[in-house]
Amino acid sequence: MNKPAIVTVDDDPEVLQAVVRDLRQEYGENYRILRADSGASALEALEQLKLRNQSVALFLVDQRMPQMSGVEFLEQAMSIFPDAKRALLTAYADTDAAIRAINTTKIDYYLMKPWNPPEERLYPVLNDLLDDWQATFRPPFEGIRVIGNRWSPHSHQVKDFLARNQVPYEWMDIELSKEAEQLVEYADCNKIHFPLVIFPDGSKLTQPTNTEIAEKIGLRTQAQQPFYDLIIVGGGPAGLAAAVYGASEGLRTVMIEREAPGGQAGTSSRIENYLGFPVGLSGGDLARRAVTQARRFGVEILTPQEAKGIRVAEPYRFLQLSDGSEISCHAMILALGVAWRRLDVPGVNRLTGAGVYYGAAQSEAMSCKDEEVYIVGGANSAGQAAMYFSKYARHVTMLVRGNSLGISMSQYLIDQIADTPNITVKTQTSVIEAKGETSLEAITLKNNLTGETQTVPATSLFIFIGAAPRTEWLDGVIERSDRGFILTGPDLLRDKQHIKGWNLERDPYLLETNIPGIFAVGDVRHGSVKRVASGVGEGSICVQFVHQYLSKVL
Structure with a gap:
């Protein structure tokens, strides 16, 4: 796990060197000690830390700096690492400003210069702040982060590729996550270029192909021998x-x-x-x-x-x-x-990856939480998927062309489905159309015996209709x-x-x-x-x- 950082900022090189020396002596074993000689350079460094999904435990910042004071820096740093503890280094003349900062910008503490000896005047204060921070700290996910839109076929392709290759990743929906919006800004990414894939070292790819991702994460795509x-x-x-x-x-x-x-x-x-x-x-x-x-x-x-x-x-x-x-x-x-046989009805091809999926797209399971899921097919793969999605979805409806599941499904699955209260099986039923502009919004069903049709709201349709x-x-x-x-x-x-x-x-x-x-x-x-x-x-x-x-x- 990456060590959390302590960031110190001071425009005076001698003071900065002295602060870093004392911090490394006491905290270097458990924290990374990072320095910056201005608020602007420190903010740039914080954005890179955020892209690498690393944590900041404490800011120790000089108040009196040109261009950007310590308080002004901390106000901006709070938006990037809101949970980090914040301490000001002040001279006697800046005491009133420091006290006002505690009330207005939630500074946790201020320290007077000089702080010697640190064992008495620096470490006890910082120890308390760091102990408070550690009490609520939850280590961030250390891996690949994928930022995009749930209904983007390209986003689904990236998630599915990573999941099937057993590569851990964190999905961040731009429509639901403020942190995702923040990362997109720091990565200087235009939303039309989603998905954005951020790697643990802070590097990034936009709209990557599977091959580009494979090369980045170390999968082998070319033979070593002829x-x-x-x-x-x-x-x-x-x-x-x-x-x-x-x-x-x-x-x-x-x-x-x-x-x-x-x-x-x-x-x-x-x-x-x-x-x-x-x-x-x-x-x-x-x-x-x-x-x-x-x-x-x-x-x-x-x-x-x-x-x-x-x-x-x-x-x-x-x-x-x-x-x-x-x-x-x-x-x-x-x-x-x-490969899964394609369902040749209007709307399905256009909405594939945007609510319509072939096979058990397990990368979409969490997105289906508390929703209605429809599954087309009556063989074992469809039954296994129904049981899996029933753990997340509010309700699962299986749409089967035949008159029962017994024709092509193992008995153990039939029994499990019958015993699962939030799974319904509709036999003699076919999907004849998928509707929606940018994502699946509804499907039209046909009763194969009566010819009756009905259109029902739907956001997730998983298709298992045989293989070719x-x-x-x-x-x-x-x-x-x-x-x-x-x-x-x-x-x-x-x-x-x-x-x-x-x-x-x-x-x-x-x-x-x-x-x-x-x-x-x-x-x-x-x-x-x-x-x-x-x-x-x-x-x-x-x-x-x-x-x-x-x-x-x-």
Whole structure:
């Protein structure tokens, strides 16, 4: 934790040096001693301290200074650090002014010059002031602060990126926080450039991309080597499992993830049927544990980084990345996962990130406190989200197209939802429009049986309506089903003949694509079971097929 500061201001260099000497001697172990030779320079320093979210415990300021007196400085400093204790250093002639300052500007104390010996005339007074300050002091948040508007899609993107990458941050809504307004002023930021992201060292970015944030906080976005034994594309449960098993068995392994490790499963608020966790765990917890495990075995993780193309030049496979670079390998595993299917009704695209969200946007949970939340979908992800948001929202309404939850949701979730008084399930109901100018204000619902419609007020709509693979970038290289899922193993046989492009005498391994040495696992694979445990299983066993492939080509 950063030490709180004691700030002393005096225009006389000899006096300032003497004050600093005495303060450091008594308080240097527990406080930072900062000096300034004028009120103006001190105010500039205070603004930088505020941007770094550091604390000031005490001001010790000379009264008689040119341009700005001690009292005038303290009046302005109070607006920046209102809880700091305030003491004036005065000469005998300024005693009356000091007494008036105690009454008018809430100066805590005044000290006469000279203060020697400090053990008798300085430290006892300051000790009392510092003890009073410590009694109510609450250490500030030491991390990234994000300032913006709740209904800004760009602000939501930043919050979601940080949350999913397990980076602590503090959200400050410009509409609700006076401190946020103050920081924006000190950072000299125009509100049209929100969000403003302030880092612990006081540096800042406006409207940053995920890559800019990643570089600033130390995430790796570029590969350290041009060649690897194994490249894994995708950092969900299947990709993480493959990374752990590949690296632990001696393969030089790199994993590329376009958003954040954990994939879609990483956004799950609670996974209660994963083996070995009887009380359940969140997707974020699972991702964090898996990333720690992968890094312990030496896996290189690139995030955020996106794959854009694959080419083959025997015996190597090359992966082209979005930053224009290219890395190569002996073997590759595609663990691309799936993305939430978009709700194609009027208003939804325009309001995405401004009240309409895909998946369990846990970064928005606190903003939904005591509000009505609507959730579209009837599978496990929707049920987990309903249970999660019910802890914050006044009421949660699930909108389900089918006639019950039993079609696609696990029974344990159905039972939990039934036992939660502030969750209502509306079956045979669809959203047909989202309304609002700059943020979601209402949604129009349709009863699928009667055709009746109604428009209800809404500020938060979370959508879970199935998933689709993002595999268009594999066109012409990797064979896929008509729905875009990657074909592997037996699915590559047509009329007992290998699919076009397979050039080996042996059959493809169970998880191998039409390109020898390139495998697919998890939700992106045609015919896979869409469960976290099965993804982890496929990622784990796929490494054995990688070893078999490498034993024949190396």
